[in-house]
Amino acid sequence: MTTARHLATIDEFRARLTGGSGGGPGLHPDFHLAELATSEDFREDDGTRRALAEEQYEAERDGLAALLTARWGPPVELDLWPVLERSLAGESLPDPWSTLCAHTPELRLWRDDDLWVGLGISRWGEELPLQLLALVTTADPPQA
Template sequence: MTTARHLATIDELRARPSGGPGGAPGFHLAELATSEDFWDDDGSRRALAEDQYEAERDGLAALLTARWGPPTELDLWPVLERSLAGESLPEPWSTLCAHTPELRLWRDDGRWIGLGISQWDKELPLRLLAVVTAVDPPQAQVDPPQA
């Protein structure tokens, strides 16, 4: 999929209403790209795929930064630890922290737009994800944009 298509998908997510079921804050999540799995891999294909997905994320992030300024970085590992310790976290953060180690986040028009690379386990596919949500991220874990 092309960068132009990724941007169009993000814009489609942003155009959707932000409310969830029963009027609760909602979110929209899209897989922008999905790799093959890595069951029979010695690590070399996975390393190449990781580099490719990081490059795709970084290229897309540069375009989103031109729109909305520098992103904030959200480290989701501490969020996962909080979740595993029994803390109830709102969606999409509760689910994302289980398979996406970090997100780049922009704030626009009252919503967060995020990009991340997801992988449920080392043998499973990588996924370039976009999320649009009105739900604020766990605040203690958001690092300010770097100038």
């Protein structure tokens, strides 16, 4: 997908959540989470392809982040590691945060009126694909 398509996906999610249509078929009424891009897996990799893919996905995220920053100002950097620790300790956390903290180490978040718009890179495991994720939610991020 292109950056323009990524922005269109984010804008579509924003419109759904602010337009009162909620989630729609197959979508959550309080948040939308999209895989904007997914890499190949790294099962037969010596670490080189994964390192290159991480650089590529970080560059894609940063390029998209620059456009979102132009819209809404600098993002909030949300470290999801403490959220994961709380979840593992038994604290019940609402989605999308409980799902994201399991595989996305950090998010860049922008405030858009009553919505949060986020970008992150999912890292499920060393051999598994990377994913560039976009989040639009009405749920406030967890407090540190």
